[in-house]
Amino acid sequence: MDLVEEAERIQSPKKRRRQRGDGPVAYLFLLPWIIGMLFTVIPFGASLYLAFTDYSLLQPPKFIGLDNFVRLFEDPKIATSARVTLVYTFVSVPLALIAALAIAVLLNKGVRGLPIYRSVFYLPSLIGGSVAVVMLWRSIFGYDGIVNKFLALFGIQGPGWVTDPDWALVTLVTLSIWGFGGSMVIFLAGLRQIPQMYYEAASVDGANVWRQFRSITLPLLSPVIFFNLVLGLIGALQVFTQGYVFSGGTGGPADSTLFFNLYLYQQGFQRFDMGYASAMAWVMFMVIALFTAINFLVSKYWVFYDD
Numbered sequence: 288m289d290l291v292e293e294a295e296r297i298q299s300p301k302k303r304r305r306q307r308g309d310g311p312v313a314y315l316f317l318l319p320w321i322i323g324m325l326f327t328v329i330p331f332g333a334s335l336y337l338a339f340t341d342y343s344l345l346q347p348p349k350f351i352g353l354d355n356f357v358r359l360f361e362d363p364k365i366a367t368s369a370r371v372t373l374v375y376t377f378v379s380v381p382l383a384l385i386a387a388l389a390i391a392v393l394l395n396k397g398v399r400g401l402p403i404y405r406s407v408f409y410l411p412s413l414i415g416g417s418v419a420v421v422m423l424w425r426s427i428f429g430y431d432g433i434v435n436k437f438l439a440l441f442g443i444q445g446p447g448w449v450t451d452p453d454w455a456l457v458t459l460v461t462l463s464i465w466g467f468g469g470s471m472v473i474f475l476a477g478l479r480q481i482p483q484m485y486y487e488a489a490s491v492d493g494a495n496v497w498r499q500f501r502s503i504t505l506p507l508l509s510p511v512i513f514f515n516l517v518l519g520l521i522g523a524l525q526v527f528t529q530g531y532v533f534s535g536g537t538g539g540p541a542d543s544t545l546f547f548n549l550y551l552y553q554q555g556f557q558r559f560d561m562g563y564a565s566a567m568a569w570v571m572f573m574v575i576a577l578f579t580a581i582n583f584l585v586s587k588y589w590v591f592y593d594d
Contacts, residue, residue, distance in 0.1 A: 337565040344559045355566035365567075367542050368550040375456060375546065376523040379463035384515055387467040391474035392504070405472065412468030421462065421532040425449055428458045449533070452543040459529050459544060470515040477511035478504070509590045517582050524575050527552065547571060 314321075338355055340348035359365050394404055414420050427433050428448035435445030448458045481504065489499045505512075527548040530538060536553070538545025548571070555564030 334565045334568055337562050338569050339566075340562045342560075342562040342565075344561055348562065351562070355563050356570075358563060359566060359570060364542070364545065364550055365547075368538070368545045368547040371456065371538075371543065371545055372524060372526070372547040375460060375463070375526060376520060379460045380516070380519040380523050382460070383464045383467045383519060384470060384512065386464055387470035387515070388474050388508075388512070390467070391471045391478055392500070394471075394475055395478040405475065409468035409472055412466045412470075418528065418532050421529050424458070424462050425533055450540055452541040455533070455540055455543045459533060462529060463523070463526075470519065473511055473515055474508070477508050481507045506591045510592060513582070513586050513590045517579060520578055520582070521575055524571070524578065 337348060339350060339352060341351045341354075342348035390408055394401060394408075411420075429435075430445075430447050430450065432448075434448065438445040446454050448454045485503050485507075486499055489503060494502065525548055526546050530544045530546040530549045531552065534540075534544045534549075536549070536557075538549050538553075547567070551564050551567045551571070554560045554567065
């Protein structure tokens, strides 16, 4: 026993030196992450400070306490932008998920040329939010665009999709649904993980296709649905490019595309009211955190895992 203790006593300094020697190497590999965190944490803290100040970029920030947050409740355009953003989110996200799941189920049936179809459906999600695509979408849905020309073939007078406040947001929702490819690929991967023996057993018991989908596919795919739902909500609540390009930065017509982030941009980079814009950004952050927390709390009632 004494020999073992003596050997450990002799070896322990070497072990300690070896452990100390690994420290610098570990920090070297962590250095890119540390630098990246600095570029995130510092602006994060700066925006929190500016949210309590009156800062216009032309003069030093002046601390005003909660005045910016009180102003949020008095600004009528805050309610308008919040309503537009929530309507867009709660309409586009479910429809995009339904479209993505439907196409994924069809492609999972052993379609020939699956990689080609998968690429074709996935491509719009890569470019769906780009400036060029939004401008193209605006042209397609213009008063003399392809959509209205197609409707005219059937004697239907198409509305002003871009200029009519009742249809402008609908057009952007359609654009959002068109970019369902990312969710579709994830759904397709989830469907490939469901054991085929479940469907075979259900067929033997006489279950039809709809019953199999409802009793097997949806429960086993619920973690993937939950994942796509959370990402979709976070992305939709932060929508900006589509509204900015579609309306030329105004949120028109009649504020029908005035998303919350677009109004934040107007306050911060057009009116240079950075303090108020920072307060708006923190409200958006808290709203997104709240929706995400609610999703995780509710998920235990409808998301099922293998264990």
